[in-house]
Amino acid sequence: MLFHPRPLSLQTLLKRGFTPTPKPINRFLLFLFHLHKFDLITHFFSQLKANNAPTNHKTLSLLTWALLKSHRFEEAEQFMYTHREITHSFMWDTLIQGICTKRHDPEKALTFLQRCVRDSGVLPSSLTFCAVVHGLSSKGLMGRAIEVLELMGDDGVNYPFDDFVCSSVISGFCRVGKPELGLGFFKNVTECGGLRPNVVTCTALVGALCKMGKVGEVCGLVQWMEREGLGLDVVLYSAWACGYVEERVLGEVFGRMREMVEKGIGHDFVSYTVLVDGFSKLGDVEKSFTFLAKMIKEGHRPNKVTYSAIMSAYCKKGKVEDAFGVFESMKDLGIELDEYVFVILIDGFGRRGDFDKVFGLFDEMEKSGISPSVVAYNAVMNGLCKHGRTSEADELSRNVAKDVITYSTLLHGYTEEENIPGILHTKRRLEEAGIAMDIVMCNVLIKALFMMGAFEDVYALYKGMAEMDLVPNSVTYCTMIDGYCKVGRIDGALEVFDEFRRTSISSHACYNSIINGLCKNGMAEMAIEALLELSHKGLELDIASTFPSFILKILIKEGRALDAYKLVTGTQDNLPVIYVDYAIVIDALCKGGYLNKALDLCAFVEEKGMSLNIVVYNSILNGLCHEGRLIEAFRLLDSLEKLNLVPSEITYATLIYALCREGFLLDAEHVFRKMVLKGFQPKVQVYNSLLDGISKFGQLEKAFELLNDMGTKYIEPDSLTVSAVINCYCQKGDMQGALEFYYKFKRKEISPDFFGFLYLIRGLCTKGRMEEARGVLREMLQSKHAVELINIVNKEVDTESISDFLATLCEQGRVHEAVTVLNEIARMLFPVQSIVPSSCTSGLNFGSCDDKDVRNITTNNDGHMRRSQLHGFDFYYSRIAALCAKGELQKANQSAKEMLSDLTECMN
């Protein structure tokens, strides 16, 4: 070695007779330069200076390059300034690009660039400008990036915007959430400069379109690329697929990826991560794991992004433990952790309220050398706010980084807690911090002001948005409409709604809000108008499916089943009518007696490829039975099998009730046997129905067979059972038998119902067994159930109740008259079907098989039908029944009072 590489050797060299002329010095420096010993050069240079050794331009130039190469940019710049004579513009290029890309300080690079152009009159290369644009855009510093672009456009510079610039700027605008500006920039460039974008710029454009929710427009761009012979690549396809992930159209995500592979373009780790993320976002974590496995199998190593997609999916499903498991695995696999990974978990545990875990993770993150950004703090604060601990979040926010989201979070927390002082001081802090309001903050503030009842302020804020450069979005409109509706200010809501519909925003939620508000405020007609408008707009969005239910329920409640029918059959295919909506309309049509319409609707629904379930068909079956269309009911039962529907207990029970009611006992028994064969155990109500049918024919033997059957199956008879059998005896004229049966069950503490008593008393009277009739009447008047029923008639009418009146008649031995009164009561309380059809069926749930519902059907339908056939009706009953049905109980009572006074008059 000729040269000892120790810096102190200069002294030695000089002592040894080294001639200090620039030439050997430069040779020596150049030698060091080739060895990349840049630090030695600078050190050696300082020694040369100290020893007044001679240097020339080349020496200085070498020193400058050494400073640049060792990234000592500030010193280099200083030196270049003081030694302009040796400064070549390449040096400026290296300096600025170095600061930008090596130091990652594009802002400083811009400062140097500006100084260079304006002060030194040096023009760096276009590549340098591009590098600064790229550096600034990558950091989202778009304001500064624009400064560079302006500089490039200056006279005397006039550098063109190439693909590198365009792609950087477009993606930069996307990064700061302003994709439309990126697109605008691109349009300007192509219109002015005639740039023909390459695949990289096109990919940036795809990203912008996707972020603007215009994934559909990508097709056109891709077609253009294909016409131009530009090859697509995996990056472009990944960007495109991401757009569909955003829109939650997984089919298209798949479609694009398949298309890519078919074109011979292979996946990479990003494209696989897009798929993993896509499934994770849809909540199908299992499928995500399939792709994870596939990508590993193909040799693409999943990274922290891939795993964080999975963790995020677990957290969103509430499976934070599973997310934590992924986190632990990542550590085992030696995969680098970053703030994203921690924030996902901090957010997950925070939403659950597990703050030990939250703070534990926070510590672990800091110990791992990751310094928390505002995002991490916001996640912690949001957790606290969501668990009623907004004040603690507020405390925490005092000493850490804050942004507009911090304040939105706190404000929202205080709003939820209805903490008005909290809202006010947060609002003040936001203003003092000088943070510009964004649209989310504005929406949160609107909600807060509504909560405070500050409607004037709400209006002022809403109207003042334009001045703040804020454009209301669907959430704004929704919040406003909902806020006004909730306090009954429909006018305000309608004003906002009108403004909303003048925008191009397509939001079913806004329609939802106004329709809901209109319905709640009794403005059904206008609500229907809004619904139809939505329908006619042909919203291409995937609309939440419960939408028209409001209207349908209103119409049905108002008894307008036919209007509901028109609505579900007459509107366009894209109206989000769902299965449940059809089902409730069919049910309403059945209950309203529009059986044919109900059947039409069934056919309509089936034509659409939907299949109705047995609950709906039970409703139809019940309707057919009530119209006496038993043949059709039977046909329907048969065709259920063809529709792959299994008849339920309710199906059989409904048919049995109807058959018994109509007197088709043999058919009823047939269905009964079938029901048992199918494995159903008929309940007491079904037995009662059969017994009731049997009783009309006085078939005592059959009645006893059924009673025995009940006994062997441990089915307890009830008051209706007893009444039916008593009626059966009465029909046969066997009053002795009836009486004995009555006492037998009385000992078992099972008494007949009102009608059982009435049959018995009436039968005994007919036979002249007045004392026994009187005894039973006395017992009837001691039966709580019977007395309650009797007294419905004259509640609040007279000081003396009807039961007391009957008791008086009974004690006076006026049993015939008492029976007349009882007959009238019976006719009044159970008027014929035609008057109150809905009282028979409304409120029934044919889908449920529990005891309660079966009982309802029996007591309402069967009991009612049986009695109404026994009696006729007249003016009073129909009037009273109609009033009862309308819920006008006082008027009904008045009529009852009139009727009773007439009756009493007759008897006296």
Add this chain to the structure above:
DNA sequence: GTAGGGTTAG
């Protein structure tokens, strides 16, 4: 040039 985290309505 492409992928993952924190705030708003219903």
